[in-house]
Amino acid sequence: MGALRITKKSNKYIAQISVEKVSHIVKGDVVMGVDLGLKVPAVAVTDSGKTFFFGNGRQNKYVKRKYKAKRKKLGKAKKLKVIKKLDDKEQRWMTDQDHKVSREIINFAVNNNVSDIRLEKLTNIRNTARTSRKNEKNLHTWSFYRLAQFIEYKALLKGIKVEYVDPKYTSQICPECKKLNKARDRKYKCSCGFKTHRDRVGAINIINAPVVDGKSLLA
Ligand SMILES: [Zn+2]
Numbered sequence: 343m344g345a346l347r348i349t350k351k352s353n354k355y356i357a358q359i360s361v362e363k364v365s366h367i368v369k370g371d372v373v374m375g376v377d378l379g380l381k382v383p384a385v386a387v388t389d390s391g392k393t394f395f396f397g398n399g400r401q402n403k404y405v406k407r408k409y410k411a412k413r414k415k416l417g418k419a420k421k422l423k424v425i426k427k428l429d430d431k432e433q434r435w436m437t438d439q440d441h442k443v444s445r446e447i448i449n450f451a452v453n454n455n456v457s458d459i460r461l462e463k464l465t466n467i468r469n470t471a472r473t474s475r476k477n478e479k480n481l482h483t484w485s486f487y488r489l490a491q492f493i494e495y496k497a498l499l500k501g502i503k504v505e506y507v508d509p510k511y512t513s514q515i516c517p518e519c520k521k522l523n524k525a526r527d528r529k530y531k532c533s534c535g536f537k538t539h540r541d542r543v544g545a546i547n548i549i550n551a552p553v554v555d556g557k558s559l560l561a
Pocket of ligand 1: 517
């Protein structure tokens with residue numbers, strides 16, 4: 343549901359509410375894998391091999407570092423209220439980025455007749471909540487979770503199905519012969535002859551990975 347507007351006409355009040363209607367008409371039958379990450383916030387590959395990189399990992403890192411430095415300075419001066427404000431500001435910025443990236447992903451999906459988006463199922467979300475302050479990697483899990491949720495609800499509004507897959511080995515498995523390899527530098531190379539940009543491998547494998555039972559993102 344969108345904005346509520348109340349207007350007065352002669353002696354009557356009129357309330358107008360804008361609603362977004364879910365359209366279940368999806369024309370295409372293309373499956374798209376989306377791999378979430380830090381260096382590249384999201385990589386999408388369709389089952390016909392069309393690829394797109396979303397977001398700006400380097401900028402995100404820069405902004406996070408900037409806020410961290412500011413907080414550290416304030417922490418020493420015990421300006422807790424200001425720190426809280428900064429935290430909120432940083433969260434808003436990151437949330438905005440996720441809205442932007444998810445919107446772009448869904449536009450890409452619509453333009454490429456995607457009917458089904460596959461994402462990795464994130465694990466140990468509940469454990470993560472308790473330890474997030476201490477563990478950088480877990481903090482990232484939370485930000486992946488938020489982005490995945492944005493993708494899911496924006497997809498549903500377009501009638502695109504979202505499924506979650508088992509994330510095991512998705513960054514290592516060769517999409518051609520199923521051998522496990524580790525990417526070197528920016529390249530993924532397999533002895534069978536398959537090679538591609540390392541950031542594409544995850545998304546390609548997500549297309550073909552087993553779908554996990556249940557629609558929930560939570561493990
Ligand atoms: Zn191979």
